[in-house]
Amino acid sequence: MGGEFQTCQRCKESKPLSRFRYRSGRKNRKDGYVKTCKDCHNTDRRTRENLDKQNHYRNTRRATDENYRLREIHKNYKAKYGITWEDRALMMMDQEGRCAICDQVFDTVPATDHDHNTGKVRGLLCTTCNQGLGFFFDDPERLHSAQKYLLSNINLLEVGNA
Numbered sequence: 001m002g003g004e005f006q007t008c009q010r011c012k013e014s015k016p017l018s019r020f021r022y023r024s025g026r027k028n029r030k031d032g033y034v035k036t037c038k039d040c041h042n043t044d045r046r047t048r049e050n051l052d053k054q055n056h057y058r059n060t061r062r063a064t065d066e067n068y069r070l071r072e073i074h075k076n077y078k079a080k081y082g083i084t085w086e087d088r089a090l091m092m093m094d095q096e097g098r099c100a101i102c103d104q105v106f107d108t109v110p111a112t113d114h115d116h117n118t119g120k121v122r123g124l125l126c127t128t129c130n131q132g133l134g135f136f137f138d139d140p141e142r143l144h145s146a147q148k149y150l151l152s153n154i155n156l157l158e159v160g161n162a
Contacts (some may be wrong), residue, residue: 004017009035010040010044017031019038020036021041022034073085081112081119082119091123091124092124095124099125099129100113100122100123101126101133102129108127111126111127
């Protein structure tokens with residue numbers, strides 16, 4: 001056993017089998033040894049642990065620090081939609097706090113509707129209208145066909161509600 005070597009999948013170095021972890025239940029390895037050496041495994045584990053600590057700190061801060069959460073939202077908003085949070089607030093005022101499609105007053109945080117091809121923001125929508133557009137793949141012809149369908153069957157709809 002002392003003279004047997006294996007090449008580590010991560011560092012590509014040939015090392016004695018004693019430098020690899022042995023897992024008897026491994027079905028994909030006939031000899032039972034894992035493919036990465038103990039050194040690489042430990043380095044990967046420490047890296048994961050450090051990332052876990054950073055994410056834990058970030059998530060804890062996000063949950064407890066309102067200012068941190070707002071700064072993060074504002075920063076991500078600009079990156080995602082290409083407009084600032086202040087631009088969004090102006091849109092909200094222009095729309096008088098109402099959905100651009102159904103004209104209902106927002107009772108939850110409005111969705112930012114944008115063209116998925118160009119990325120250009122079109123307006124603020126309620127969740128229902130935003131999802132409706134998504135279900136029609138933002139295709140005006142599909143929406144027009146749906147409108148024609150509903151209008152042609154308006155009598156059937158009235159009878160069903162009576």
